Amino acid sequence: MIEKIAQILEEINSFKADSKEALENYRVKYISKKGVIPALFADFKQVAPEMRKELGIKLNELKNRAQEIFDEQMLGFENQTTVSNDMDLTLPVDSMKGARHPLSIVREEINNIFERLGFVISEGPEIEDDFHCFTALNFPPDHPARDMQDTFFISKNPDVLLRTHTSSVQVRAMEQGEPPIRIIAPGRVFRNEAISARAHCIFHQIEGLYIDKDVSFADLKQTLFHFVKEYFGEETKVRFRPSYFPFTETSAEMDISCNICGGKGCNICKHTGWLEILGCGICDPNILKACNIDPEVYTGFAFGMGVERIAMLKYQVNDLRLYFENDVRFLQQFEKA
Numbered sequence: 001m002i003e004k005i006a007q008i009l010e011e012i013n014s015f016k017a018d019s020k021e022a023l024e025n026y027r028v029k030y031i032s033k034k035g036v037i038p039a040l041f042a043d044f045k046q047v048a049p050e051m052r053k054e055l056g057i058k059l060n061e062l063k064n065r066a067q068e069i070f071d072e073q074m075l076g077f078e079n080q081t082t083v084s085n086d087m088d089l090t091l092p093v094d095s096m097k098g099a100r101h102p103l104s105i106v107r108e109e110i111n112n113i114f115e116r117l118g119f120v121i122s123e124g125p126e127i128e129d130d131f132h133c134f135t136a137l138n139f140p141p142d143h144p145a146r147d148m149q150d151t152f153f154i155s156k157n158p159d160v161l162l163r164t165h166t167s168s169v170q171v172r173a174m175e176q177g178e179p180p181i182r183i184i185a186p187g188r189v190f191r192n193e194a195i196s197a198r199a200h201c202i203f204h205q206i207e208g209l210y211i212d213k214d215v216s217f218a219d220l221k222q223t224l225f226h227f228v229k230e231y232f233g234e235e236t237k238v239r240f241r242p243s244y245f246p247f248t249e250t251s252a253e254m255d256i257s258c259n260i261c262g263g264k265g266c267n268i269c270k271h272t273g274w275l276e277i278l279g280c281g282i283c284d285p286n287i288l289k290a291c292n293i294d295p296e297v298y299t300g301f302a303f304g305m306g307v308e309r310i311a312m313l314k315y316q317v318n319d320l321r322l323y324f325e326n327d328v329r330f331l332q333q334f335e336k337a
Helices: 002-013 020-031 036-046 049-079 102-116 167-176 217-232 285-290 307-315 328-334
Strands: 127-129 153-155 160-162 181-190 202-212 238-242 248-257 274-283 299-306
Touching: 002 020, 002 036, 002 049, 020 036, 020 049, 036 049, 102 181, 102 202, 102 217, 102 307, 102 328, 167 181, 167 202, 167 285, 167 299, 202 217, 202 307, 217 238, 217 248, 217 274, 217 299, 248 299, 274 285, 274 307, 299 307
Parallel strands: none
Antiparallel strands: 127 160, 153 160, 181 202, 202 299, 238 248, 248 274, 274 299
């Protein structure tokens, strides 16, 4: 029996199935109840008592090895990817997985409107210095934006920080170019805000800048009128309210009629019928001087809007945090956008 066990062990060690059918034949021949190895266990009863210990060990080793070979080769077949010979792998898939993020959709739509007006997209670093983020924009030394509780500082003396607005891109554009300058600066900005449904420490802005001779507030109003009418619809009403920004004079905030209640008043617009969407104004002469542009010759206007605010109005999303949580249930709603 020892010779027979050695012979069977040699056979199974050299076995390599080329198909599942061949592997099934192997199982039937060696492992099944009527197979060769169970038959050896049946003959084991007739073995002399003094040889049973040695033969029992060898029989168990043979049985375990036979099962191990079967399991390994069956797993190999299960892991194989079978592709039908008549399948054309060059054909397009039935449906594409994934979609653009709603903030990316809104940002692209806004960019396209201003590009058609002759504005050029300009980008800059997210890690900025104090000059480009504050000093060149006419922020006084004691302005709250310079405080640690409002801004993410990376280092002090010299001050390096995560930019709080994309206005720094406008400063770089004025430093590096000569008028006329007509740019929009989309990008991500950071502020030390408590995260809630209406605020976040990370958000996106699109700011615009136009510098040329004889640029007036009327040019600013007409540019923004065109944007609102094209993006929100011809029926949308617009109003400007006086405001204050360190880098513009005259300064204003622009409201549009609430597109949710139609201007009648609701919880979103706090029953006023109006929604603020951006800030704007005529560039302060000090800004032009800081960038070596003569304010006696050139004037300009600037504006800035939050992409999240526009997206909330467009899609009527009432919680800002949804844009940053990567919740598939939320993002799947924009697959066809």
